Amino acid sequence: MTATPSTQPRSPSPMAFVRVVAAISQAAGWCAAGMILAAVAITCQMIFIRFVLNGSTVWQTEAVVYLVVAATLVGLPYVQLLRGHVNVDLVPLALPRRARFALAVATSIGSIAIVALMLFHGFEYWHVAWERGWRSDTVWGVRLWIPYLSLPVGFGLLLLQLTADLAALIAGDDKPFGLEAA
Amino acid sequence: MDPLLLGALVAAATILVLFSGVSVALGLLIVSAAFLMIFDGARSLELMPEIFFGKLDNFALLSIPMFIIMGAAISSTRAGADLYEALERWLTRVPGGLVMSNLGACALFAAMSGSSPATCAAIGKMGIPEMRKRGYPDGVAAGSIAAGGTLGILIPPSVTMIVYGIATETSIGRLFLAGVVPGLLLVALFMAWSLYSTWASGDAARLAPRSYSWAERFEILPRVLPFVAIIMGVLYAMYGGVATPSETAAVGALLCLLIAIVIYRMWDPRAIWAVLRDSTRESVMILFIIAAAGVFSYMLSALFITQSIAQWIGTLEVNRWVLMGAVNLFLLVAGFFLPPVAVILMAAPILLPIITTAGFDPIWFAVVLTINMEIGLISPPVGLNLYVINGIAPDISLRTILVGSLPYVGCMVLAIILLCLFPGLATWLPDAVMGPAQ
Amino acid sequence: EARELRLSHQWSNQDVRHKVAQMVADEVAKANVGLEIKIYGSKSLFKPREQYKPLSRGQLDMTVLPLAYAAGQQPAYNLTLMPGLVKNHDHAARLVRSPFMKELEKKMAEDDVMVLVHGYLAGGFAGKDKCITGPEDVKGLQMRAAGKSFEQMLAGAGASIASMASSEIYNAFQTGVLDGANTSSSSFVSYRIYEVASCYTPAGDVALWFMYQPLLMNKSTFESLTPEQRKALRDAAAKAEAFYLEEAKKQDAESVEVFRKAGVEIAEMTPEDFEAWREIARRTSYKAFVEEVPDGQRLLDLALSVE
Ligand code: NA
Ligand code: NA
Numbered sequence: 001m002t003a004t005p006s007t008q009p010r011s012p013s014p015m016a017f018v019r020v021v022a023a024i025s026q027a028a029g030w031c032a033a034g035m036i037l038a039a040v041a042i043t044c045q046m047i048f049i050r051f052v053l054n055g056s057t058v059w060q061t062e063a064v065v066y067l068v069v070a071a072t073l074v075g076l077p078y079v080q081l082l083r084g085h086v087n088v089d090l091v092p093l094a095l096p097r098r099a100r101f102a103l104a105v106a107t108s109i110g111s112i113a114i115v116a117l118m119l120f121h122g123f124e125y126w127h128v129a130w131e132r133g134w135r136s137d138t139v140w141g142v143r144l145w146i147p148y149l150s151l152p153v154g155f156g157l158l159l160l161q162l163t164a165d166l167a168a169l170i171a172g173d174d175k176p177f178g179l180e181a182a
Numbered sequence: 183m184d185p186l187l188l189g190a191l192v193a194a195a196t197i198l199v200l201f202s203g204v205s206v207a208l209g210l211l212i213v214s215a216a217f218l219m220i221f222d223g224a225r226s227l228e229l230m231p232e233i234f235f236g237k238l239d240n241f242a243l244l245s246i247p248m249f250i251i252m253g254a255a256i257s258s259t260r261a262g263a264d265l266y267e268a269l270e271r272w273l274t275r276v277p278g279g280l281v282m283s284n285l286g287a288c289a290l291f292a293a294m295s296g297s298s299p300a301t302c303a304a305i306g307k308m309g310i311p312e313m314r315k316r317g318y319p320d321g322v323a324a325g326s327i328a329a330g331g332t333l334g335i336l337i338p339p340s341v342t343m344i345v346y347g348i349a350t351e352t353s354i355g356r357l358f359l360a361g362v363v364p365g366l367l368l369v370a371l372f373m374a375w376s377l378y379s380t381w382a383s384g385d386a387a388r389l390a391p392r393s394y395s396w397a398e399r400f401e402i403l404p405r406v407l408p409f410v411a412i413i414m415g416v417l418y419a420m421y422g423g424v425a426t427p428s429e430t431a432a433v434g435a436l437l438c439l440l441i442a443i444v445i446y447r448m449w450d451p452r453a454i455w456a457v458l459r460d461s462t463r464e465s466v467m468i469l470f471i472i473a474a475a476g477v478f479s480y481m482l483s484a485l486f487i488t489q490s491i492a493q494w495i496g497t498l499e500v501n502r503w504v505l506m507g508a509v510n511l512f513l514l515v516a517g518f519f520l521p522p523v524a525v526i527l528m529a530a531p532i533l534l535p536i537i538t539t540a541g542f543d544p545i546w547f548a549v550v551l552t553i554n555m556e557i558g559l560i561s562p563p564v565g566l567n568l569y570v571i572n573g574i575a576p577d578i579s580l581r582t583i584l585v586g587s588l589p590y591v592g593c594m595v596l597a598i599i600l601l602c603l604f605p606g607l608a609t610w611l612p613d614a615v616m617g618p619a620q
Numbered sequence: 621e622a623r624e625l626r627l628s629h630q631w632s633n634q635d636v637r638h639k640v641a642q643m644v645a646d647e648v649a650k651a652n653v654g655l656e657i658k659i660y661g662s663k664s665l666f667k668p669r670e671q672y673k674p675l676s677r678g679q680l681d682m683t684v685l686p687l688a689y690a691a692g693q694q695p696a697y698n699l700t701l702m703p704g705l706v707k708n709h710d711h712a713a714r715l716v717r718s719p720f721m722k723e724l725e726k727k728m729a730e731d732d733v734m735v736l737v738h739g740y741l742a743g744g745f746a747g748k749d750k751c752i753t754g755p756e757d758v759k760g761l762q763m764r765a766a767g768k769s770f771e772q773m774l775a776g777a778g779a780s781i782a783s784m785a786s787s788e789i790y791n792a793f794q795t796g797v798l799d800g801a802n803t804s805s806s807s808f809v810s811y812r813i814y815e816v817a818s819c820y821t822p823a824g825d826v827a828l829w830f831m832y833q834p835l836l837m838n839k840s841t842f843e844s845l846t847p848e849q850r851k852a853l854r855d856a857a858a859k860a861e862a863f864y865l866e867e868a869k870k871q872d873a874e875s876v877e878v879f880r881k882a883g884v885e886i887a888e889m890t891p892e893d894f895e896a897w898r899e900i901a902r903r904t905s906y907k908a909f910v911e912e913v914p915d916g917q918r919l920l921d922l923a924l925s926v927e
Pocket of ligand 2: 520559561563565
């Protein structure tokens with residue numbers, strides 16, 4: 001059986017760094033939930049304006065899309081904190097304890113590397129949009145660096161959370177793949 | 183390198199990376215980055231965040247968190263219990279009545295929730311302990327809820343149908359309607375099996391339910407009204423010219439939150455946060471996979487793998503039903519390991535041209551695909567519904583759940599066969615409501 | 621040396637814009653100068669509005685797209701989808717050879733982008749319950765327009781603007797969320813709007829809706845090619861451009877045929893309607909454009925001065 005995603009916060013780590021990062025990820029989770037709620041409210045407002053008042057709805061679709069994108073990116077570290085990202089741990093569970101620990105470290109480093117890559121190029125993309133003053137091609141004309149900011153922020157926070165997870169793993173405070181049972 | 187050979191290499195690498203225990207979304211990104219770097223140069227690597235953002239930049243995706251909120255809000259109240267109890271009072275004389283009320287409650291709840299785990303959790307929290315208390319075997323209790331929960335993605339609204347609609351550019355309104363009749367068919371098959379197995383076990387007498395007076399039966403009906411109100415409200419918004427299907431989801435989410443707070447008195451901010459937290463967790467998990475699968479399919483397309491596979495299949499001279507069988511087998515195996523959205527997003531761009539060239543209807547195929555994905559939800563090693571059952575009843579072993587849900591898997595396979603024999607089961611309702619397809 | 625170029629577009633294999641790209645690819649291959657153009661159609665690589673950014677950064681070599689999609693990057697591009705600026709296809713053909721287009725090409729050069737094949741496509745109006753010809757017809761209707769300048773003009777005529785993805789138009793027409801839409805002839809056909817509309821106002825002798833949809837290339841990539849390869853591309857592009865103009869004219873007639881066959885009423889826009897629309901556009905979209913773009917007035921005057 002795979003690890004059950006937990007809705008409970010993990011037990012507090014003795015490392016201050018890990019605890020601070022957990023608090024940041026928790027705050028990011030509140031932001032993400034808030035943005036999803038805002039998207040619900042704006043969509044309902046749009047339907048009301050259009051269907052009841054027969055008015056123009058120019059900015060809502062775009063605002064809602066960017067809110068959901070930002071909620072996803074900013075929510076990444078929080079979901080990582082909750083171990084909510086699905087994985088297949090059939091092989092790890094079949095391995096002996098030491099190999100399992102090595103594999104956990106390896107996947108952790110692989111995750112950090114790919115997120116660092118996304119952070120680097122995501123920041124670059126955000127920077128181009130900022131430098132060139134890109135806007136969306138609608139009447140609303142959003143300055144695109146605002147929604148694109150969620151790329152460096154989301155991947156940056158996820159990188160932080162993954163680093164904290166690796167630290168906890170190496171220190172032996174965190175035991176993924178059922179390492180506690182082995 | 184030959185694109186087909188490259189495709190085989192990508193498949194092998196993907197399996198290897200995903201089996202290492204890395205999260206599915208990050209694994210897809212790792213494989214994409216590696217292949218883009220080696221076979222396409224650094225300039226494609228620079229594009230990854232842009233593609234990632236672009237895949238999420240889609241209004242229809244909004245409905246995913248919304249339909250999840252609907253389920254989470256209602257499942258946090260005693261509404262699920264009310265629904266289940268109402269059904270039980272009415273189905274009481276039937277052997278195995280309790281399993282049947284649970285299945286019926288799952289089906290009704292599925293009409294409000296776009297996600298399968300939410301459906302499973304909403305009914306299971308009440309249903310599993312109750313069934314065990316009344317002497318039903320653990321396997322039956324857990325298996326029926328695990329399977330009943332999968333109806334969440336077949337009976338509209340459905341997150342996987344939305345994702346399929348986006349990936350293949352088919353009408354989401356039409357896809358939703360296509361799931362209705364097959365959903366009812368599946369409920370009927372599940373119920374028929376439960377009835378038969380209770381009767382065959384010879385325990386029907388022991389499982390005799392307590393009886394309810396007619397007064398008790400009618401008294402509970404008003405408590406089902408909020409459900410009816412939500413379902414009617416959403417249907418009216420969607421098909422009555424108020425809003426597009428993606429926008430309707432927001433109406434549903436708002437309605438469910440309001441009903442939870444006002445009618446079920448969910449006033450504690452911690453309870454509201456729990457709803458938001460669970461919805462955010464599930465939505466972000468799904469949307470992350472959607473975006474990462476988007477980067478993955480960019481890689482497949484940039485390296486000309488998607489195009490080459492479609493061409494290659496086109497040159498094969500195989501019977502279309504053999505092809506359909508092979509496609510289903512592939513989906514079934516993929517579904518063992520991957521959550522439905524990941525399978526749909528990775529497979530749809532490759533499979534859809536094959537399916538339509540062979541003369542199959544993409545709407546009909548969406549239903550077959552969804553039932554196939556339902557099997558994956560209750561099969562190890564990655565079965566989202568199994569996590570939920572495990573959370574509700576940690577003392578029931580995985581083996582027991584699996585054995586208990588096996589007969590229901592049989593029902594799903596039977597439903598796929600029936601759909602192949604009578605495609606009208608899926609296409610009749612959308613054609614009747616929205617006019618014949620193109 | 622042998623080079624492979626990547627061309628991305630959003631259109632299907634039957635679309636004229638794909639045929640233009642295919643023609644360039646075929647002609648270049650025939651020239652045998654070691655240049656191959658690989659076409660990624662039907663949004664298989666990038667989403668429609670996401671093609672200009674990688675093109676301008678050299679991550680994509682070529683694309684066929686409505687230039688107005690990139691108006692967020694270069695606001696001057698809004699002039700390529702401006703109501704009443706182009707009267708008909710022959711006028712469009714003169715426009716692409718004018719000083720106005722030279723100015724736009726300067727803007728493209730700022731983003732390291734150049735034009736290989738020029739081309740304009742026309743469009744019209746579809747109404748759910750009634751015909752839309754003049755500005756008074758849209759008052760109080762929920763409209764969806766492809767393009768910012770058209771949205772401004774329609775709002776000026778008293779319509780309500782509903783912003784939604786093009787893929788939702790069909791459904792919105794059917795359920796009555798939308799009362800009317802304004803887009804290209806070929807999009808009307810490919811989104812099957814003829815099934816859900818009651819009246820179609822196509823591009824005729826006068827048309828309001830013209831959109832510049834060129835085949836673009838990254839400039840640095842072009843300059844990195846050998847002189848023979850560049851010449852082969854130029855020759856292929858010239859041939860494709862002539863083909864594009866002829867086909868563009870046929871598109872409008874073909875869309876009328878499809879709508880007529882589906883039993884949809886066909887309406888006609890009169891020169892008086894055209895003038896009335898243009899009057900509204902002058903005080904809405906033209907005005908907004910001039911305010912938004914620093915040298916907007918000069919560019920607008922250049923465009924309007926083309927006979
Ligand atoms: Na559902
Ligand atoms: Na599974």
